[in-house]
Amino acid sequence: MKQRALWSAALVLGLALASGCGSATAPGSSGSSGDKLVVWDWKSGDANVAAYLDKAKADFAKSHPDTEVEFVAQPFDQYYTLLGAAIQSGKGPDVMLFNGGGQLRDRVDALVPLDEYVAQDKQRLAGWEAFTRDGKTYASPVTLQGHPLYYNKALYEQAGLDPEAPAKTWDDFVENCGAITGKTGAKCFGVGNKEGIGIQFFLSSVGSAVLAPQEYDDWIAGKRNWASPDVKRIFELWKQVNDAGLNNDGVNSTAMFNDAFAVFQSGKAAHIIGLMSDIGHWKDFAEFLDPDDVGVMAAPVVNPAATPSLPYDGGIGYAVAKWTKDPKVAADLVRSLTSSEALKAFYADAGAIASDTTIDVSAGGPAVTTITAGIKTGKPALHVALSSKTVDLMGRLSQQLLSGSITADEAVAQLAASDKAS
Amino acid sequence: MVAGAAGRRPGRPFSRRTRRGSRVERLAPFVLVAPAVLIIVVLRLWPLVLGVNFSFTGDGDRNGTSVGLDNYVTLFGDPLFRTALGNVGLLVLLLPVAVAIPGLLATLIYLRVPGHRVYRGVYFFPAVLSPVIVGAIFNLLLAYDGPLNAVLGGVGLGPVDWLGDPDVAIFAVVGVHVWATFGMALVVFLAGFAALDPSLLDAAKVDGASLPQTVWHVIIPGLSRTIQFVFVTTMIGMLTSMFGLLFVMTSGGPEASTYLPEYYIWVQQGQFNQPALASAASTALFLIMLVVGLAQIAVLRRAGREG
Numbered sequence: 097m098k099q100r101a102l103w104s105a106a107l108v109l110g111l112a113l114a115s116g117c118g119s120a121t122a123p124g125s126s127g128s129s130g131d132k133l134v135v136w137d138w139k140s141g142d143a144n145v146a147a148y149l150d151k152a153k154a155d156f157a158k159s160h161p162d163t164e165v166e167f168v169a170q171p172f173d174q175y176y177t178l179l180g181a182a183i184q185s186g187k188g189p190d191v192m193l194f195n196g197g198g199q200l201r202d203r204v205d206a207l208v209p210l211d212e213y214v215a216q217d218k219q220r221l222a223g224w225e226a227f228t229r230d231g232k233t234y235a236s237p238v239t240l241q242g243h244p245l246y247y248n249k250a251l252y253e254q255a256g257l258d259p260e261a262p263a264k265t266w267d268d269f270v271e272n273c274g275a276i277t278g279k280t281g282a283k284c285f286g287v288g289n290k291e292g293i294g295i296q297f298f299l300s301s302v303g304s305a306v307l308a309p310q311e312y313d314d315w316i317a318g319k320r321n322w323a324s325p326d327v328k329r330i331f332e333l334w335k336q337v338n339d340a341g342l343n344n345d346g347v348n349s350t351a352m353f354n355d356a357f358a359v360f361q362s363g364k365a366a367h368i369i370g371l372m373s374d375i376g377h378w379k380d381f382a383e384f385l386d387p388d389d390v391g392v393m394a395a396p397v398v399n400p401a402a403t404p405s406l407p408y409d410g411g412i413g414y415a416v417a418k419w420t421k422d423p424k425v426a427a428d429l430v431r432s433l434t435s436s437e438a439l440k441a442f443y444a445d446a447g448a449i450a451s452d453t454t455i456d457v458s459a460g461g462p463a464v465t466t467i468t469a470g471i472k473t474g475k476p477a478l479h480v481a482l483s484s485k486t487v488d489l490m491g492r493l494s495q496q497l498l499s500g501s502i503t504a505d506e507a508v509a510q511l512a513a514s515d516k517a518s
Numbered sequence: 519m520v521a522g523a524a525g526r527r528p529g530r531p532f533s534r535r536t537r538r539g540s541r542v543e544r545l546a547p548f549v550l551v552a553p554a555v556l557i558i559v560v561l562r563l564w565p566l567v568l569g570v571n572f573s574f575t576g577d578g579d580r581n582g583t584s585v586g587l588d589n590y591v592t593l594f595g596d597p598l599f600r601t602a603l604g605n606v607g608l609l610v611l612l613l614p615v616a617v618a619i620p621g622l623l624a625t626l627i628y629l630r631v632p633g634h635r636v637y638r639g640v641y642f643f644p645a646v647l648s649p650v651i652v653g654a655i656f657n658l659l660l661a662y663d664g665p666l667n668a669v670l671g672g673v674g675l676g677p678v679d680w681l682g683d684p685d686v687a688i689f690a691v692v693g694v695h696v697w698a699t700f701g702m703a704l705v706v707f708l709a710g711f712a713a714l715d716p717s718l719l720d721a722a723k724v725d726g727a728s729l730p731q732t733v734w735h736v737i738i739p740g741l742s743r744t745i746q747f748v749f750v751t752t753m754i755g756m757l758t759s760m761f762g763l764l765f766v767m768t769s770g771g772p773e774a775s776t777y778l779p780e781y782y783i784w785v786q787q788g789q790f791n792q793p794a795l796a797s798a799a800s801t802a803l804f805l806i807m808l809v810v811g812l813a814q815i816a817v818l819r820r821a822g823r824e825g
Contacts, residue, residue, distance in 0.1 A: 177788035184793060202791045205581075290682070291769045346662025348772040349682025355661075484790055495772045499684065 132164040133429055135414075136179065137193035139446075141169035147441040156432035160425060179203070190420035191429055194235050196226025196410040198484035207234045208416040213427035221434060221451040223410030225316075225476045235413035236434045237451035238442065239373040242408025243301045243477060244467050246381060248282075249389040251366045255279040262393040266305070269396035273342055276366045284342035286365030288356030289498065290349055292491015297352070297369040298334055299490070300407040300477035305395035306330050307478075308402055316476045322512030326399060331504040333398065335497045348495045352376070361385060372449040373411045378463035379447030392466040406470030407477035410451060483518035486511060566804070573797035581794075589798035598785075599799060602777040605688060606806065609756045609778075612692055616752050617745065620700040624707035625737060628714075629729075638708070645701030649759070652698045653766030657681070660690060660767075684775035687768050691776055694767065695760055703748045710744030746817045753810055757803075779803040 139145050153165055168189065170178050176199060182188025183206040194200040200207075209232040218224065223237035249259035255276040263269035273284035287294045304312065307326050314321065321327065338347060344359050357376045360368035361384035370376045381390045395404040414433050416426040432438065439450040443457065449467060457468050479487060490511055496502040576585040593599050623641060627634045644652065659666050660680035667677040680690045718740065722732045738745070761780045768776040770785065779799060787796035 174788070176791065177784075180787060180791055180793055202578075205578075290771060292771065345677075346679050346682050349660075349662050349679050349687075351657075488785075488789070492771070492774050495682075495684075499773065501684075501773070 134189045135167045135191045136189035138172035140167035144445045151438040152433045155435045190426045197480040201229045208423045223451045226409035235415035237410030237413040239411035239448040241411030242372045244392045247367045247391045249391045266396045266398040283365045286356045286359035286368040288350035288352035289347045290351045293352040295494030296479040299479045301369040303478040305404040306398045387461040390463045392463045406474035408474045409480045486514045489514045573801045577792040577794045602779045602782045616696045620703035628711040642701035644698045649762030653763045656694045684773040688776045710741045714740045
C-alpha cells in the first residue's frame with residue numbers, strides 16, 4: 097500500500113515535471129528577474145560561436161558589471177514556434193535572435209524600436225533594411241546573408257574556359273555551361289527545390305540581372321509590378337533553365353540544404369547560387385574544393401538595362417522584447433553583441449560575412465574577398481522583401497512550373513494576388 | 519481502514535463512528551481518483567477548451583479580439599487545408615492495403631513458411647525506429663539518383679522522381695509509413711492467430727481447401743475482431759503520427775501534395791505566426807479524430823459483446 101502510494105506520488109511528480117519541460121516559458125529560461133537578461137537564440141550551443149559570445153559578454157560587462165546574461169539555445173526548427181508561444185503569453189526572453197525579413201517583420205508588435213539606442217552603429221554595420229519595418233529599426237544585424245553566384249574554377253579550366261573571366265551575359269553563360277557539360281559531364285547549376293528554396297535563391301540572384309535598377313528598387317520599396325514582363329521573364333527563365341537540362345536531375349526532390357550544395361561541392365555542377373553566411377557558403381565549399389577554385393561571379397546579364405548586384409540583407413540580428421524591464425540595458429546588450437571585436441570572432445570561427453564592414457577579410461580567400469567587395473554596391477534580395485506567405489506560395493508554384501502543371505503567367509498572377517493580400 | 523476497524527466491532531456505541539466511517543468510505547474513492555482526474559482536467563481538458571476558445575480569436579492585428587468563425591472560413595477556403603483533408607480521405611482509401619499487408623504476412627508466419635521465425639523478428643524491426651531515422655534512410659533510397667532508381671534503370675525502367683512527383687510522393691510517404699509501422703499490427707495479428715481454433719484449419723486441410731480458400735473462409739472470419747481492431751488503430755496511427763516522416767521526407771511538398779492536417783497546423787503556427795488559425799485547424803483535426811475515436815469505441819464495444 098505504502099509502496100503504491102509512493103509510486104503514484106512519483107508518477108504525479110513526473111507528469112508535473114514533464115509538463116513543465118514541455119512549456120515554452122519554462123521557469124528559469126524566461127522573465128527578467130532583477131539584474132538578469134535572458135537571450136534566446138539557436139546558436140549559442142554551437143562551439144564555433146563560443147569566442148563570439150565571450151567577446152560580447154566581456155564588452156557588455158564593461159558597462160553593466162552587475163547584470164547577468166543568460167543565453168538559452170533553442171532548437172532552430174522549433175524556434176519561432178516557441179517564440180510565438182512566448183509572445184502570446186507576453187513574457188519570455190529580453191533579447192532574441194531573429195532571421196531578417198518576414199520572420200522579424202511579422203513579429204514587430206512584440207519588439208522595441210531600437211533607433212534611438214543604436215544610432216552610433218548605423219554607419220559601421222550593414223544590413224539594417226532586413227530588420228526595419230515602416231521606417232523603424234527592430235534589430236541590429238550580426239551577419240549578412242545573401243546569394244552570391246559561386247562557380248567551380250577547376251571545371252572552367254577543364255572545359256578550356258578562362259576561370260578568371262566568367263561570362264558577363266546570359267547567352268555566353270549558357271554557352272559556357274554547354275562547354276563545361278560537354279567536357280566534364282558536370283551540370284550547369286546545382287539546385288534544390290524540395291522545400292521551395294531553389295526559386296528564392298534564383299529569383300534574388302538572377303533577378304538583379306533581369307530587372308532594371310528602378311524596377312528593382314520599386315520592388316524592394318513594396319511597389320511590385322507583377323504584370324511587368326521582366327518579372328515574368330524571371331519565372332520563365334526558371335523553367336527554361338530546367339527544361340534545357342542545365343540543372344541537376346530531380347530538382348523538386350533535391351533538398352537545397354544540403355543535397356544541392358553537395359552536388360556543387362562534389363564537382364557535379366559548375367555553378368550554385370549559395371549563401372554568404374552560416375552554411376552553403378565559401379567556407380563550406382572550400383572544405384571540399386580547393387579554396388582557390390571557389391569563385392564568385394556577378395549574375396550574367398539577361399536584360400541589358402539591368403545592372404547585376406550582390407543580393408544581400410541582414411542575416412541574423414538581435415532584437416529587444418517589449419516586455420523587458422529596461423529597454424536601454426537590453427539595447428546595450430544588443431550593441432555588445434554587434435561590437436566589432438565580437439563580430440570579428442563570429443566571422444573567423446563561424447564562417448559568416450559579419451555585418452561589420454570594417455573587418456579585414458583579405459585572408460579568407462578569393463571568394464570572400466569578391467563577396468565583401470560587392471557589399472557596397474549590393475542591394476536587398478528580392479525574395480526577402482516578400483511576406484513569408486508569398487514566399488511559401490512561390491515555392492509551391494515554382495515546383496508546379498518545373499513539373500509543367502502551371503504557366504509562368506498563372507504563377508505570376510497568383511503571386512500578385514498573394515502579395516497584394518499580405 | 520478506519521471503516522474496516524469499525525466494521526469489525528459492530529454495536530450501538532459505535533454507530534456514530536460507523537456513520538462517519540461510511541462517509542469516509544464514500545469519499546475515499548473520490549479522493550483517490552482526484553489526482554488522476556485533476557491531471558486530466560488541468561493538463562488535458564482545460565487546454566483543449568482554451569484551444570477551441572482561442573480558435574475564435576484573430577491573429578496579428580486582431581490578436582485577442584473575437585472574430586467568430588472567420589478562422590474556420592479562412593481554413594476551408596485555403597487550398598492547402600483542403601489538400602490536407604483530401605489526403606486524409608486518401609489515407610482512408612489506402613487503409614485496407616495497410617491492414618492487408620501485416621495480415622497477409624502474419625498469415626504466412628502462422629502457416630510456418632520456411633524461415634518464419636526470422637521473418638517475425640525482421641518484420642517487427644522497423645517499428646522500433648524513429649520516423650526521423652526511417653525518413654532519412656528512405657530519403658537516400660528514394661533520391662532521384664538513389665539506389666532504387668539505379669535498380670529500375672538496370673532493368674530498363676525509367677527513373678521515377680519518388681519524392682518530387684506530386685502524383686507519386688504521397689504514395690511513397692504512405693508506403694514508407696506502412697513499412698515502418700506494420701510490425702505492430704503484425705504482432706496484434708499473431709496474437710489473434712494464437713486464439714484461432716487450429717481444428718478448423720485441420721478440418722479445412724482435410725476437406726482439401728487450397729491456401730486462398732483457407733485464408734478466405736477460415737482465417738478471415740476467425741480473425742474478424744482482430745481485423746477490426748487493427749483497422750482502427752492503423753487509421754489513428756496514419757492520422758496522428760506521420761508528421762515526422764512528412765517533415766523529413768517531403769516538407770509537405772512537392773506542390774503541397776503531401777500536406778496532412780498535422781503538418782498544416784505546424785506550418786501555420788511556426789512558420790506564419792498564425793496561432794489562432796492553427797488552433798482552428800487543430801480543432802478541425804480533433805473533430806476528425808473524435809469521429810474516428812468514437813468509431814473505435816463502437817467497434818471495440820461490439821467486438822467485446824460478441825466475445
